[in-house]
Amino acid sequence: MSADPTNAEIFENLRIELRSGCVVLATLAELRQEHYGYTLRKVLADSGIEIEENTLYPMLRRLEKQGLLLSEWREEDKRKKRFYRLSPLGKTLLAALFDEWDALQAALSRVRKGR
Amino acid sequence: MTILEHYLNAVRGYLPKGVDKSDVLAELGDHLRSKMEEREMQLGRALTDSEQQAVLAALGDPLAVANAYGQVGPGIAFGRFRLIGPRAFPVYVGVLALILAINVVSFIVEVFVAPVPLWSELPRRLLSLLPVFVIVTVAFAGIEIFVERSQRADPTGAQGWLFWTPYLKYVPRWYSASGLILLTTVAAAWAWWWGNWPQAPAALFGAPAEQLELSEAWSRFHLILLALLIIGIALRAVCLARPSLHWLPVPLRLVVNVVALALVLPILNSAPVVVADPSAAIAAMDLATAIDRALRGLTRGFGLYWLFNVLWLAFVCFGYARHYSSARRRNDAGG
Numbered sequence: 001m002s003a004d005p006t007n008a009e010i011f012e013n014l015r016i017e018l019r020s021g022c023v024v025l026a027t028l029a030e031l032r033q034e035h036y037g038y039t040l041r042k043v044l045a046d047s048g049i050e051i052e053e054n055t056l057y058p059m060l061r062r063l064e065k066q067g068l069l070l071s072e073w074r075e076e077d078k079r080k081k082r083f084y085r086l087s088p089l090g091k092t093l094l095a096a097l098f099d100e101w102d103a104l105q106a107a108l109s110r111v112r113k114g115r
Numbered sequence: 116m117t118i119l120e121h122y123l124n125a126v127r128g129y130l131p132k133g134v135d136k137s138d139v140l141a142e143l144g145d146h147l148r149s150k151m152e153e154r155e156m157q158l159g160r161a162l163t164d165s166e167q168q169a170v171l172a173a174l175g176d177p178l179a180v181a182n183a184y185g186q187v188g189p190g191i192a193f194g195r196f197r198l199i200g201p202r203a204f205p206v207y208v209g210v211l212a213l214i215l216a217i218n219v220v221s222f223i224v225e226v227f228v229a230p231v232p233l234w235s236e237l238p239r240r241l242l243s244l245l246p247v248f249v250i251v252t253v254a255f256a257g258i259e260i261f262v263e264r265s266q267r268a269d270p271t272g273a274q275g276w277l278f279w280t281p282y283l284k285y286v287p288r289w290y291s292a293s294g295l296i297l298l299t300t301v302a303a304a305w306a307w308w309w310g311n312w313p314q315a316p317a318a319l320f321g322a323p324a325e326q327l328e329l330s331e332a333w334s335r336f337h338l339i340l341l342a343l344l345i346i347g348i349a350l351r352a353v354c355l356a357r358p359s360l361h362w363l364p365v366p367l368r369l370v371v372n373v374v375a376l377a378l379v380l381p382i383l384n385s386a387p388v389v390v391a392d393p394s395a396a397i398a399a400m401d402l403a404t405a406i407d408r409a410l411r412g413l414t415r416g417f418g419l420y421w422l423f424n425v426l427w428l429a430f431v432c433f434g435y436a437r438h439y440s441s442a443r444r445r446n447d448a449g450g
Contacts (some may be wrong), residue, residue: 037142037150038127053174054183061184073141082142 003066025101028094030088031069036081060084068093073100118164119147122171129181129201139184147174178202198256200263206430207255210248213426214247302344309337314408323402326395332385335379343371365435369428372421379418386411 026049030040041056063069068090074081086094120366123140130136150274155162162170174180178201181187191198199207222240225231308315329337350367382388388410392402 036145038146052147053143054180057139057146058183061139079145079148081142081145082138 012045023049023055024059024063025094027051028055028063028068028090028097029082031086031090032094034083034085036076038081040084063090068099118167118296119144119151119171120365122147122177123213125177126180129178129187131181131185131187133361134184143174143180147171173318184311186379197259197263199252199259200447203255203259209430210251210255211248212424214244214251225357268361295355298344298347298351302341305341305344320402320406322397323399326392327389327403327406328392330385330390336382339378340375343375365428365431369425369432372424372428376421378426379414379421382414383411 023044026047027040030043030047034041037053037057037060040060041051043055044051060071062071064071064084068087069084070087071082071084073082075081078085120184121372123144127136130139140373148169150173151162151167154166154170163340178187187201190201190204217396218240226233242281312329314328346367350364350371354364387403387407389403389406391400
């Protein structure tokens with residue numbers, strides 16, 4: 001029923017795969033400071049990382065379930081909001097992930113230069 | 116209830132089991148309210164219904180939103196080809212169950228009223244339902260394809276998912292306007308026909324129609340049907356003037372259609388509608404028979420139309436009632 005994927009579709013799929021890990025890393029990094037979903041999405045967007053709501057909220061829940069985030073409902077501007085922040089485990093893993101990121105980036109730079 | 120609450124209720128309906136629904140919806144609700152407030156700040160005024168709907172449409176189909184939290188309900192698919200999606204599936208199963216229930220009840224009544232050989236008749240009766248089930252399945256598959264196509268053509272539009280969540284839909288003005296014009300025309304034609312009887316039929320069918328007259332029984336239904344038409348006109352006029360009363364047409368139309376449906380049998384039983392003078396020519400009597408036959412056919416046709424309307428409107432009303440009652444329960448629980 002569907003035609004062969006076009007170059008644009010292939011690129012889009014690869015881009016999404018490439019970004020997905022980065023989005024998690026960026027989210028964890030931003031949550032070193034406390035945020036609720038709406039402001040977190042804005043802060044990420046301001047840093048150049050656009051993320052859809054339908055991706056962000058389920059991801060936050062998944063990360064919380066894995067123990068990387070802590071959350072609590074609190075009232076702000078006369079409305080209850082769910083605030084997220086990095087857990088102690090999240091802090092440890094974020095540091096390890098950034099080390100991994102640096103190593104990966106360095107390796108990729110070498111690979112790129114080699115060509 | 117606001118359109119945002121309707122939307123969140125629709126998401127709630129699709130959220131998979133095992134998910135803390137209240138928690139997810141509270142968070143989504145806060146997010147959407149924040150987005151709406153931001154938009155209001157930009158515009159410097161409160162958002163209109165359609166602007167609120169645009170904010171919701173940007174988040175997307177309630178089914179897709181729920182799907183992000185886990186696999187949503189069942190459907191029927193063959194490989195990649197989806198015959199009936201999870202959105203239509205509960206309605207589809209409901210329609211099949213309704214058809215089966217009606218047949219089972221009528222069969223049980225038959226067994227008690229007349230001596231029907233139960234075990235030989237039952238398989239035959241069930242087999243006779245097979246074509247009906249196939250027709251219903253094909254109809255739902257057709258709707259699925261139509262809705263999917265319209266969604267593919269306009270991925271950001273809300274029409275595709277609003278089809279299966281009609282209680283989210285504000286009454287569109289075009290519907291009310293076209294309905295108002297149509298019903299006003301029908302009512303005007305009705306009044307003209309009634310006031311000019313038998314000149315009006317004579318203009319259509321020639322001289323023999325002058326020897327015809329409306330039966331006495333018909334005059335009983337005339338006023339009731341005219342009243343239903345006028346209610347329809349008033350309803351659409353109110354919708355045009357006050358679009359915020361988006362909840363009003365569905366229950367009122369259900370009542371009107373139920374009344375109309377209830378009239379079908381008495382109308383059919385009270386035939387003939389048109390009678391010829393006893394001294395009339397044979398041509399006039401033939402004409403009276405032909406008109407009566409046509410009116411009976413028309414009444415049966417309208418009966419089917421009203422029946423489908425009643426089923427559809429009852430489904431929509433059920434959606435409203437379910438969502439309102441669950442919202443009320445949640446409000447009560449929340450103090």
